[in-house]
Amino acid sequence: xxxxxxxxxxxxxxxxxxxxxxxxxxxxxxxxxxxxxxxxxxxxxxxxxxxxxxxxxxxxxxxxxxxxxxxxxxxxxxxxxxxxxxxxxxxxxxxxxxxxxxxxxxxxxxxxxxxxxxxxxxxxxxxxxxxxxxxxxxx
Amino acid sequence: xxxxxxxxxxxxxxxxxxxxxxxxxxxxxxxxxxxxxxxxxxxxxxxxxxxxxxxxxxxxxxxxxxxxxxxxxxxxxxxxxxxxxxxxxxxxxxxxxxxxxxxxxxxxxxxxxxxxxxxxxxxxxxxxxxxxxxxxxxxxxxxxxx
Numbered sequence: 001x002x003x004x005x006x007x008x009x010x011x012x013x014x015x016x017x018x019x020x021x022x023x024x025x026x027x028x029x030x031x032x033x034x035x036x037x038x039x040x041x042x043x044x045x046x047x048x049x050x051x052x053x054x055x056x057x058x059x060x061x062x063x064x065x066x067x068x069x070x071x072x073x074x075x076x077x078x079x080x081x082x083x084x085x086x087x088x089x090x091x092x093x094x095x096x097x098x099x100x101x102x103x104x105x106x107x108x109x110x111x112x113x114x115x116x117x118x119x120x121x122x123x124x125x126x127x128x129x130x131x132x133x134x135x136x137x138x139x
Numbered sequence: 140x141x142x143x144x145x146x147x148x149x150x151x152x153x154x155x156x157x158x159x160x161x162x163x164x165x166x167x168x169x170x171x172x173x174x175x176x177x178x179x180x181x182x183x184x185x186x187x188x189x190x191x192x193x194x195x196x197x198x199x200x201x202x203x204x205x206x207x208x209x210x211x212x213x214x215x216x217x218x219x220x221x222x223x224x225x226x227x228x229x230x231x232x233x234x235x236x237x238x239x240x241x242x243x244x245x246x247x248x249x250x251x252x253x254x255x256x257x258x259x260x261x262x263x264x265x266x267x268x269x270x271x272x273x274x275x276x277x278x279x280x281x282x283x284x285x
Contacts, residue, residue: 020170027168030164030167030168031168031169033164033168034161034164034165034167034168034169035165035168035198035199035202036199036202036203037202038202039208039218041218041219050219051218051219052219060222060223060226061195061198061223061226062168062169064195064226065169065171065193065194065195066169066170068193068194068195069169069170069171071194072173072193072194073173076175076185076186077175077191077193077194077233078185078186078187078191078233080194080230081229081230082227082228082229082230083194083195083227083228083230084225084226084227084228085225085226085227086224086225087222087223087224087225087226
């Protein structure tokens, strides 16, 4: 991976997007185990239906982890200073998420030169599920 | 309505040992193929002492310990009404295999919107390692849809 530098990065630059395959039940089950989020609403259709949902749906933190991959594929994680997400909608089975990022500001913070990146994840119907932000220190 | 008496409530500390097989499982679960997250040699080449925990991994601490679910019970939020509204991480040091991270949280705010139709619980956390160094700060907003 070639780490971007503060001087070469420009406001408006887009990070390479990440296209995920459609969410399936196996993905949700694996993430439940790996993340420690054993909430059955994400893995047991009976529980989901009793809660008034049509089916199981993705854990919010799975979506945030995918968005994080956009950032760590662009710059090493050791440069990541802050990572925020707002969950705006439920990611349903079959949703194929596309995670994107764009540099929106170059700034100095905590004595470091940083870029602020706006992040987003949306499904194949253009519905936004997560909006987020990352602060990455560059040399 | 969620009782505002919980503002200031401190959760019991959650201790999360950072383990190799767990990080490899987490990488698989999120589709992370970068060898930095699964191959110790690649992690060392990237300057880490061992595999680093990915950016959102520390959220597991209070899930593993049960503290997160206990909080939902204490606040009497039915699981069917619970949503994760926001999540923030501020990073101070890497957490790598071999580290033991302790997460300590407190409820910093409880408020509602639309005359109680939506209730919000804000939890702030500090994650420290076995040397008592600050690894990360976390902030979670939980939403109860009434």
